[in-house]
Amino acid sequence: MAADVEQKGRSKPENPFLIIGKPLATAARQFAKSLIRPSTIVYPFERLEDPKFREEVAIRSGRPIGVGQVWDNYRGVHALNVNTCISCNLCAFSCPDLCIDMVTVPGGDPKHPKKCPQIDYGKCSYCGFCSDACPEGCLSMTTRYELSTPKRAEMVYSPQKMFEIYQRKLPMNPIRLERPANEDSILLDVPLCIGCNACARDCPTECITMLDIPKVAPKPGEKPAKRIWKEPVINDSDCVRCGTCISVCPKECLFWGTHS
């Protein structure tokens, strides 16, 4: 095998002029190409998102760059519309890096504090799952990428800061993956429910209402049921499937399932 390889090498003698000349020609071609303007961008002075620059690049490359291409789908800092956020916690659930904390923002009623995501960009991997999970579309990613700061604490962006970014109307990249609709609904294990109202209290979309149910007299020989004669009814069309009610239920009587 080795002899074969050597034989092959010997049968094709290398032309010394070609060995030296070919790389020299390649280098000269590259030099001539980049003499007027190299491909690199002088970053703080030129920016990719600059429309003038984009047109120039499109002209030079001969390939038009449309919206949604190349750098419009860049996943940068999040923009958060605090007004439409329903505090459903889905962004924090979906985050693979656990970089989202739900912090209280002013504006909610004292009994039902409004919580919005606060993102630690020191941990964030810019996967966009949070933006994808957001049921109200209030958390989306912008094309803004300048995050460098000398202090680690400044990497944590509060909801107010992300709201400011939202108000600047930067190009948004709302990440919505095509996927089958979630068929699952929240079902109630009726005998376990104690009618405590926790689910209705914490539901971000207020789609749970506690309905009075008729009192049933215990049969002879049975203990009276523990419930206090109220039962949650979930409006499926308003539900965003955030699962808050499941997590707050003290008796674990709510669960995912399909209506059959």
Added chain:
Amino acid sequence: MAITTLWDVAYFMATALLGLVGRIIPPLAAPLGNVDLIWGLAALVFGAILLAASMINTIMLIWFERKMLGRFMDRRGAMHVGYAGLLQNFADGLKLFRKNTFKPRDADGLGFYAGPTAYLVTSLLMFGVLPVSTGWSDGSLPLSMLLALVIFSFAPLFIFISAWSSNNKYSLIGGMRSAAQMIAYEVPILLAVVAVVVVSGSFDLNTIVNEQRNFWFWTLPLTLAMIVFVTGMLAEMERIPFDLPEAEAELVEGWNTEYGGMLFAYFMLADYVRALAGSILIVLLFLGGWTLPSYVPAALTSFPLAGIFWLMLKTYLVFGVFVWIRAALPRVRTDQLLRIGWMRLIPLSLASVVIAAAFVLVKCVPVLGCVPSMGG
């Protein structure tokens, strides 16, 4: 007095300086007017200008290489300090000034410190020998070209001293490679120079350059010698296809592995001083030096400091070719390096000597006709 050359500038400055002192202190006016004194001060001023100019040109050469290499790699090189990064290398030099210079515990102090210093000093000595324009003929020597090549070949000694005394295996290997490489490439360089000497009939660089002005297609019979000389110079300067002594992929940084701070700056500077001196030497020997061919209009060579302008332009072009080679070619192996030196370049240089001798005998170029005005 018309100021046309660098020597005139130095002479003017010396005269003005002594005249000013004489004006301020009248009793000294007469002794300061002595022509010999003015001449001596002018020589000092000339030397200072030459040293400063060579240093600045060396740093500009580094800038030139960084920018040009950037274009070869489709990027821009230094951009931010000064216009287009012109002052970046000065900033880097200042940074190296501020760094602590340290010596490895088991290194030999004398060799460790003396090696880089001697390397830089002997490299700068080149500029005392190389004529940069017609005005420098006051200090010319009959054997200036030989002296230049002798100074150029000092380097392996000091590289080897500093490599050995830093007590590091990578340094030692790099130093040995450097010595082997430089010795291997001295021979073809000197043989290629013999071809130049045969055609020009002189060892004086001034004469060699003036011969080329009369005989503008000088490089035609000496093409082979020029190729050999440029290849050998690449190896002497340890530039990229032949930078085995400091092959950073295999030896950490070669013979300057243990050096940091200002001592590293000495090596870096001396490397580029040698590159500048080697480029100037190539221009002087093969490309007409500060002269232009006699058929170009006289206006191009009659403005002040025209000689230096044309010499530096040609020098930077030659160095641009070196950068081009650096951008294009990969590093050769040690055995390939020595084989190229001993088995390819030496026969080629001998052939170039034969061509030059035949050319002098016939004094004709077949295509261009006979040349009556040749020296030799």
